[in-house]
Amino acid sequence: MTSVLDEIVAGVRQDLERRRAAVPLVDLQRRVDDVPAALDPLPFLRRDGLSVIAEVKRRSPSKGHLAGIPDPAALASAYAAGGAAAISVLTEERRFGGSLGDLDAVRAAVSVPVLRKDFVVDDYQVWEARAHGADLILLIVAALPAGELDRLGQLATSLGMTCLVEGHDEAEVVTAVAAGARLVGVNARNLKTLDVDPETFARLAPLIPREVVTVAESGIAGPADAARCAALGADAVLVGEALVTGGDPQGAVAALTGLGAPA
Secondary structure (H helix, E strand, O other), X not given: OOOHHHHHHHHHHHHHHHHHHHOOHHHHHHHHOOOOOOOOOHHHXXXXXXXXXXXXXXXXXXXXXXXXXXXXXXXXXXXXXXXXXXXXXXXXXXXXOOOHHHHHHHHHHOOOOEEEEOOOOOHHHHHHHHHOOOOEEEEEHHHOOHHHHHHHHHHHHHOOOEEEEXXXXXXXXXHHHHOOOOEEEEEOEOOOOOOEOOOHHHHHHXXXXXXXXXXXXXXXXXXXXXXXXXXXXOOEEEEOHHHHHOOOHHHHHHHHOOOOOOO
């Protein structure tokens, strides 16, 4: 049976082919030569207490419309002013309403690392991310055969980027760690069903070595959820919905930043 993830990836591949026809890979590769070197996000994410990866997110398959976000640069600037360690920009168009234009706008507006959040399944998208100034890309274990996870990760690393490697069950997290990921995300949302299990992080975080930066994703509605993740070993939380719908993105990021730090 086709899963939600399968459907998303099929649409991503179709949109990718349109972009590839419009902008050949060789043009992206030339553009990369003129882009400033990627930032290393790990020092930003290893601060005392919880770090926040704040997301520019208009829609989601599970909730539909979340926020219009007419000015993603202004939103990203508010996140940075609130202390965000990095900004995540959704660039998937069909289900999330994102674009590479959003990525460009955010990159130009902030000095913290920027994550291109998409369903990366092809070399072209990795080059595309770097050409548009991304410092990180998301690699979803559930969307990639093991060999492709390794290969795309190596390509991203060769371009100076860091991979946030995401799993949502035991096998996927073990695969992420075995792939040598320095940054592992535990997603409480099952991308095949869209169900959220709030116990996912508690169950999977112990599988991640302490030297690996651990990110809790999905189901984080506010400081109480974030503090719980910090107590369970999260170095960072990736939050989108609660920030774009709350009315005070700067204050919401500030309320999460540093939770769990030593007194």
